[in-house]
Amino acid sequence: MLDTLATSSDKLPVTIITGFLGSGKTTLLNYILQNFDNYKVAVLVNEFGDINIDSQFLIGVEEDMIELTNGCICCTINDNLTEAVYRVLERRDRIDYLIVETTGVADPLPIALTFLGKDLRDLTQLDAILTLVDAETFISEALNSEAANRQLMYGDMILLNKIDLVAEADLNTIETHARAIKQGAKILRCEYGRVPLSLILDVNFSESGSSEQVLSAPQSGASNHLANDGFMSVSFQSDRPLAMKKFQQFLDYRLPDNVFRAKGVLWFAESPKRHLFQLSGKRFTIDDSEWTKTPKNQLVLIGRKLDPLFLQQTLNNCLTRQQV
Ligand SMILES: Nc1nc2c(ncn2[C@@H]2O[C@H](COP(=O)(O)OP(=O)(O)OP(=O)(O)O)[C@@H](O)[C@H]2O)c(=O)[nH]1
Numbered sequence: 001m002l003d004t005l006a007t008s009s010d011k012l013p014v015t016i017i018t019g020f021l022g023s024g025k026t027t028l029l030n031y032i033l034q035n036f037d038n039y040k041v042a043v044l045v046n047e048f049g050d051i052n053i054d055s056q057f058l059i060g061v062e063e064d065m066i067e068l069t070n071g072c073i074c075c076t077i078n079d080n081l082t083e084a085v086y087r088v089l090e091r092r093d094r095i096d097y098l099i100v101e102t103t104g105v106a107d108p109l110p111i112a113l114t115f116l117g118k119d120l121r122d123l124t125q126l127d128a129i130l131t132l133v134d135a136e137t138f139i140s141e142a143l144n145s146e147a148a149n150r151q152l153m154y155g156d157m158i159l160l161n162k163i164d165l166v167a168e169a170d171l172n173t174i175e176t177h178a179r180a181i182k183q184g185a186k187i188l189r190c191e192y193g194r195v196p197l198s199l200i201l202d203v204n205f206s207e208s209g210s211s212e213q214v215l216s217a218p219q220s221g222a223s224n225h226l227a228n229d230g231f232m233s234v235s236f237q238s239d240r241p242l243a244m245k246k247f248q249q250f251l252d253y254r255l256p257d258n259v260f261r262a263k264g265v266l267w268f269a270e271s272p273k274r275h276l277f278q279l280s281g282k283r284f285t286i287d288d289s290e291w292t293k294t295p296k297n298q299l300v301l302i303g304r305k306l307d308p309l310f311l312q313q314t315l316n317n318c319l320t321r322q323q324v
Pocket residue numbers: 019020021022023024025026027028054103104105132161162163164165190191192193261263278279280285
C-alpha cells in the first residue's frame with residue numbers, strides 16, 4: 001500500500017496500552033493526549049463490544065477516523081489492525097506517534113506481533129507495551145484471567161493505577177504478586193494514569209525487552225478464546241430516554257454480579273445533560289457533559305456468562321413510556 005520503505009529514523013514509534021477491563025487505559029490515553037506536547041499523535045482504539053464508547057469518551061464523536069480537537073487523529077479498529085495502521089501511515093506527514101489501546105480482555109501478544117511482522121516492521125518501531133493494573137481488582141483478575149496474566153507478562157512497564165483506592169500494605173502485596181508473574185517488572189504507581197510521560201513514551205523499551213520477548217513467545221496461545229478469556233459483551237441502545245429512578249433501581253437490585261464492566265452514554269428524561277456512565281467492578285460513576293448530537297442511550301455491559309435477553313429487557317423496562 002505504501003510504496004516507499006522508511007529508514008529506521010522515519011519509523012513511526014508505537015506504544016501499546018494494554019490492561020484489564022476498567023484498569024484505566026482510556027483515562028491514561030486522555031491524559032497523554034492532553035499532555036504529550038510537541039507530538040502529533042494518532043490513536044487506534046480497539047473495543048470489546050459493538051458500540052464505540054471509548055472514542056466517545058475521548059472526544060465526543062463517533063466516526064471511524066476522526067480529527068481530535070488537539071490535532072490528533074483517532075480511529076476505531078474494526079477487523080484489521082494492519083489496515084488501520086496503513087491508514088495512519090498514509091497521513092505520516094502529519095503524524096509522529098501512534099498509540100494503540102487494546103481491549104481489556106486482549107492478549108497483547110498478537111497486537112505486538114503485528115508491528116514486528118513483515119508488513120509493518122520497516123515502517124513502525126514498537127516503542128513500549130504499557131500495562132495498566134487496577135490496584136483494587138488486580139489480585140482476583142490475575143487469578144481468574146489468562147489475558148490479565150499475559151498483559152502483565154508482556155508489559156515493559158506496569159502502571160499500578162487507582163492507588164487512591166487501596167491501602168499501602170495492599171499495594172506492596174500486589175507488587176509482589178505482579179513480580180511473581182513477571183520477574184523484574186518495572187512498576188510505576190499512579191492515580192488516573194498520571195505519570196511523567198517521559199518515563200513511558202518515546203523510551204524505546206522494546207529494543208531492550210519486549211520485542212525480543214514477543215518474538216520468542218510461543219504463538220499457539222494467541223487464540224480467539226484466549227483473546228476474550230470467557231468474557232462477552234451485551235450492547236443496549238435506545239432513542240428513548242431512561243427514567244432515572246428505574247435505572248437507579250436497575251443498578252441497585254437487578255444488575256447481575258457477573259457484569260464486571262459497563263460503560264455508556266446515557267440520556268435521562270429528567271436531565272438535559274449527556275451522562276457518561278462507568279462501572280468497573282462494584283463501583284460506578286456518572287459524569288455530566290453536553291450533548292453535541294441528538295440524545296440517545298448507548299450502553300455496553302461486559303462480563304462472563306451474561307444473559308443478553310434479560311439485560312436488554314430489564315434495561316428496556318427502565319425507558320420512559322413516551323418520547324420527550
Ligand atoms: N478512583 C480511581 N478511578 C480511576 C482511576 N483511573 C481510572 N479510574 C476510573 O476507572 C473507570 C475505568 O477507567 P477507563 O480508563 O475507562 O478504563 P479502561 O481500561 O479504558 O476500560 P476498558 O477499555 O473498558 O477496559 C473510569 O470510571 C475512570 O474514571 C484512578 O486512579 N482512581
